[in-house]
Amino acid sequence: MVMAQSLFMALKQQHEQCEIDVLAPAWSLAILERMPEVRKGIVMPFVHGQFDIKGRRALGVKLRSEQYDQSIVLPNSWKSALTPFFANISKRTGYVGEMRWGLLNDARKLNKQFLTKTVQRFVALATKPSEQLPIIPQPRLVIDPSSVDAAKEKFGIYQTSSKILGLCPGAEYGPAKRWPEEHYADVAKQAITKGWQVFLFGSNKDEQVTKKINALANNHCRDFAGKTNLTEALDLMSLCDQVVSNDSGLMHVSAALNIKTIALYGSSDPNFTPPLHPEAEVVSLGLPCSPCFKRECPLEHLDCLKKITPNSVIKRLNFS
Secondary structure (H helix, E strand, O other), rough: HHHHHHHHHHHHHHHHOOOEEEEEEEHHHHHHHOOOOOOEEOOOOOOOOOOOOHHHHEEEHHHHHHOOEEEEOOOOOOOOHHHHOOOOEEEEEEEOOOOOOOOEEEEEOOOOOOOOOOOHHHHHOOOOOOOOOOOOOOOOOOOOOHHHHHOOOOOOOOOOOOOOOEOOOOOOOOHHHOOOOOHHHHHHHHHHHHEEEEEEEHHHHHHHHHHHHHHHHHOEEEEOOOOHHHHHHHHOOOOOOOEEEEEEEHHHHHOOOOOOOEEEEOOOOOOOOOOOOOOOOEEEEOOOOOOOOOOOOOOOOOOOHHHHHHHHHHHOOOOO
């Protein structure tokens, strides 16, 4: 969703008066609310993988009254192109994906060697097919000061002179994208020694991970995993001066909040989905076995992450 903002920004650059609505999962609306390019978010009522052609038709029929001029379909699945088709949107743009000729009448063939990054593939859909790489606008999420104040009040965060390091040790995809808890704890302890506060971020699925990190750091961190909704996590992260993160959604949020981000890559490809910030630093060992794109290390050693030492990350952070 954060990478999609680059597409929304590109559309606005070309058509300043265009109005953009985004059909997306309910959980992502909190991010869309922080994108000034988006007029409104519309809840996609289907769970991942759910076909429900009747439901998609009903949603499409409901959207006909909006009289959209164009739809841009980012997922490559056949079913994702059904709702714009049923909504009678005159121009339906997207990549061919799962043989979507007909459902899309502005279907593009994806040249993966030309458009090597996900964000490039998104932004390319804002223009006619071209041999020139699109200019990629940097995502920028807007901060609402009143919402930040509310989050600070709720979690008892008061103004201090100390700086804040955010750590995002989770990864929804699986263990092969997670830097070891012990390494995160070493970074946290170094930050605390330098007088910094440390915030731990994640979903309820990451609670055991952040709990272990905090325990190893003598419980001197603020652990927000599973305690915040997405809006609160975004607002609290905006208080951070620097962030260390696995390749995850929160990594992209951090970069879009204009925070210096250290991004750790193991099984995934840093050239495909890098953090979109000019000062972001990617740490990847580039081992022969990576990127493997597996959820768990197929060689059972996870060297691509374990051998990224805490010191190699600490030296990239500015604790002055």
